[in-house]
Amino acid sequence: MNTGQKLWQEAKRIIPGGNQLLSKRAERFLPGLWPAYYDRAKGCEVWDLDGNHYYDFAQMGVGACVLGYADDDVNAAVIEAVNKGSMCTLNAPEEVALAKRLIGLHPWAEQARFARTGGEACAVAVRIGRAATGKGRVAFCGYHGWHDWYLAANIGDESNLDGQLLPGLSPTGLFRGLKESNLPFNYNRLDELEALTKRHDDIGVIIMEPQRGNAPAPGFLEGVRAIADRIGAVLIFDEVTSGFRVNMGGIHLTYGVEPDIAVFGKALGNGYPIAAIIGRRKAMDAAQSSFISSTMWTERVGYTAALATLEKMERLNVPARLTELGLRLNAGWERIAAETGVGVHIDGIPPLTHIGFTCPEAPAAQTFYTQQMLEKGYLLGAAVYMTNAYDEAIIDRFVADSATVFAELRAAQQDGSLEKRLKGGVIQAGFKRLT
Ligand code: PLP
Numbered sequence: 001m002n003t004g005q006k007l008w009q010e011a012k013r014i015i016p017g018g019n020q021l022l023s024k025r026a027e028r029f030l031p032g033l034w035p036a037y038y039d040r041a042k043g044c045e046v047w048d049l050d051g052n053h054y055y056d057f058a059q060m061g062v063g064a065c066v067l068g069y070a071d072d073d074v075n076a077a078v079i080e081a082v083n084k085g086s087m088c089t090l091n092a093p094e095e096v097a098l099a100k101r102l103i104g105l106h107p108w109a110e111q112a113r114f115a116r117t118g119g120e121a122c123a124v125a126v127r128i129g130r131a132a133t134g135k136g137r138v139a140f141c142g143y144h145g146w147h148d149w150y151l152a153a154n155i156g157d158e159s160n161l162d163g164q165l166l167p168g169l170s171p172t173g174l175f176r177g178l179k180e181s182n183l184p185f186n187y188n189r190l191d192e193l194e195a196l197t198k199r200h201d202d203i204g205v206i207i208m209e210p211q212r213g214n215a216p217a218p219g220f221l222e223g224v225r226a227i228a229d230r231i232g233a234v235l236i237f238d239e240v241t242s243g244f245r246v247n248m249g250g251i252h253l254t255y256g257v258e259p260d261i262a263v264f265g266k267a268l269g270n271g272y273p274i275a276a277i278i279g280r281r282k283a284m285d286a287a288q289s290s291f292i293s294s295t296m297w298t299e300r301v302g303y304t305a306a307l308a309t310l311e312k313m314e315r316l317n318v319p320a321r322l323t324e325l326g327l328r329l330n331a332g333w334e335r336i337a338a339e340t341g342v343g344v345h346i347d348g349i350p351p352l353t354h355i356g357f358t359c360p361e362a363p364a365a366q367t368f369y370t371q372q373m374l375e376k377g378y379l380l381g382a383a384v385y386m387t388n389a390y391d392e393a394i395i396d397r398f399v400a401d402s403a404t405v406f407a408e409l410r411a412a413q414q415d416g417s418l419e420k421r422l423k424g425g426v427i428q429a430g431f432k433r434l435t
Contacts, residue, residue: 003049004036022166023062025428029381030370032424041069043389046379057398058379060387063241063352066267066322067312068389074270077308078301086300094303101310102278105249108258111284113277115297118240118265119145121275124292125261126205128277129234131286135204138182139196140164142209144238152178160184165212168430188216190223197231207236210252210259213347213354221257228260234283240265240275245351245386247319248310270309274302319351322386325395326350329384332399340406342413351386364418365409367427372405 001009008026012018018025026034035048041061046054046069060066067074081094099112113128115121122144130136143165144150153160154171156179161169163186183200185192187208197203206228210221228235237259242251244267252259261279268274277284313319327350337344342365343358357365366382373380378398412418419426 002033002035002052005032005034007049008034008036021062023059027425027428029058029379029427030367030374030424031427033371033374035374035379043068043070044387044394045069052377054374054377054379055394055398056379057373057384058381059383060385061271063266063385064269064271065389066244066318066385066387067270067309068387069271071270071309071312073312074272074305074308077304078272081300081304084300087298088300091298092300092303094300094307095298098274098276098303098306099278101307102249102264102276105310106253106262106278108280109262109278110281111279113284113287113292114302115275115277115294116273116302117145118238118263118275119147119150121263121265121277122207122236122238122240123147123149124287125236125238125263125277125279126207127290127292128279128283128287129205129207129236129261131290132234132283133204133232135202135233136181137200137203138205138207139185139193139203139233140182140207141185141187141193142212142238144207144240148174148178149182153182153184155179166430187212188214188220190220190227193224193227197227201231203231203233205236206233207238209242210237210239210250210255210257211242211349213349216255221252221255225257225259234261235259236261236263238263241352242349243267244310244313245319245322246349248314251349268309269302269305272301272305274306276306316388318388321388322351323349325390325392326353326384326386328392328395329353329386329399332395333402336399336403336406340403340410342406342410348383352383353386354383356382359413361413361418363426363429364422365413367422367425368409368412368418369402369405370427371423372408373401376401376405 026036037049038046039049040047044056046056102112103109115124126138126149151169151171151174154169155176183196185196237250237252239250239262243264247253250262260283263277265275330346330353333346333355345356345358348354359365370380412421
């Protein structure tokens with residue numbers, strides 16, 4: 001057993017759930033074999049606890065490190081901030097600079113608040129929305145974090161969240177009185193949102209990702225905007241994952257539909273913790289009437305990292321590059337799938353592309369792909385977040401190595417040996433107990 005796996009087994013005994021983020025669980029990538037821990041990461045390269053070297057095609061810090069790991073320019077800014085004092089009784093001026101920067105990128109927005117994680121920023125945004133409208137119910141589409149307001153959707157019907165990115169989320173630990181405080185509708189289903197507004201006259205907040213996988217159907221985002229205006233709800237676009245990948249800001253800018261509030265996280269700080277809630281004054285001002293406050297939201301590193309990240313992202317036109325690289329990977333996958341006869345579907349925005357196998361034994365096929373690619377020196381999952389640290393050569397090399405594995409996979413499918421060729425268990429999807 002590799003050193004990382006040994007540590008992971010130990011971790012699961014003393015850290016319930018093993019770690020702090022479902023998406024990084026070893027069982028989701030390669031049960032029993034995933035290296036699980038890193039010693040060092042730079043650009044798109046990772047060294048595990050045994051000194052093995054990998055190219056990261058697994059998630060690049062779950063989408064946080066758009067510029068690449070340990071980016072020299074962001075690190076230089078952060079180190080300077082640390083040396084000048086990352087925490088103080090007085091405020092860090094960088095938070096005003098970041099507020100101005102984000103408002104500048106989103107001309108419809110007038111104010112900003114900050115937090116440190118995507119989920120808490122969504123919770124802040126929802127609180128502000130409720131405070132601004134005085135109406136308590138939320139209609140939502142997509143995934144927005146772990147907080148009570150969100151998981152409440154599953155009280156009474158534990159499958160309500162299953163179509164919204166993460167299936168199997170249990171409302172255990174929540175106050176049952178929150179039942180029907182958070183109401184789901186599916187993406188591109190304006191009729192479902194309409195139906196919710198007919199059933200409840202106290203929806204104060206509509207929160208959704210403007211785009212995750214498929215593009216919005218014509219008129220969908222505009223329709224949601226019109227419903228929010230009609231019922232007097234605050235419309236929140238959660239751009240925690242979609243932000244700063246296809247353009248300099250929220251993906252909503254490309255669709256020309258403006259929310260009342262937008263939420264950012266992940267890519268904003270290139271891996272340093274920072275999240276932002278920006279919005280129209282009319283909605284945001286309610287943040288003054290509701291108590292929303294935290295010590296660590298004031299530390300300096302997050303703001304400094306975000307400013308340095310945005311400066312470099314804009315200077316190098318990184319979002320355009322991410323699209324270019326994502327399209328190259330997609331074309332490579334499609335070509336080798338056609339050549340080898342392996343059935344795949346590829347979806348998502350090019351900077352966050354997903355591969356899925358269409359065969360009935362899809363989880364085993366994904367596990368085999370990850371297992372074989374690990375041996376060739378790649379960390380791999382079903383989603384690949386593009387990073388500016390990739391170049392054409394590494395994408396082409398990844399595709400060439402994938403072609404070898406696809407050929408092996410096809411042979412294993414044809415002679416029925418796929419399960420036998422797995423050295424550990426099949427990957428786990430969704431949310432489950434680990435121990
Ligand atoms: N909202 C969206 C759209 C996300 O994709 C995520 C994380 O994947 C979150 C919220 C939660 O962000 P965090 O994991 O930083 O709390």
